[in-house]
Amino acid sequence: MRGFTVVVVAALAALADRLRGEDPERGDVPGWVMITVMTAALVLAILIPFREAIVAAVTNALSSVTSGG
Numbered sequence: 001m002r003g004f005t006v007v008v009v010a011a012l013a014a015l016a017d018r019l020r021g022e023d024p025e026r027g028d029v030p031g032w033v034m035i036t037v038m039t040a041a042l043v044l045a046i047l048i049p050f051r052e053a054i055v056a057a058v059t060n061a062l063s064s065v066t067s068g069g
Helices: 003-019 030-066
Strands: none
Touching: none
16 A cells, blocks of 8 residues: 555656646747737738639649649
């Protein structure tokens, strides 16, 4: 039973360290949120004015591939 207690204490200590933010691989969540929002804004900024041209280019490329020539 003593071994089980040691394992539980070690697991709780590791969890406490992780919750305190001492894990160097934890990452920067606000940074990733900002990158995601900025990427979505760029996609919309490009897609809105050029939507017809993009649809025409993709349709042309797909028809060229599927028609074999």
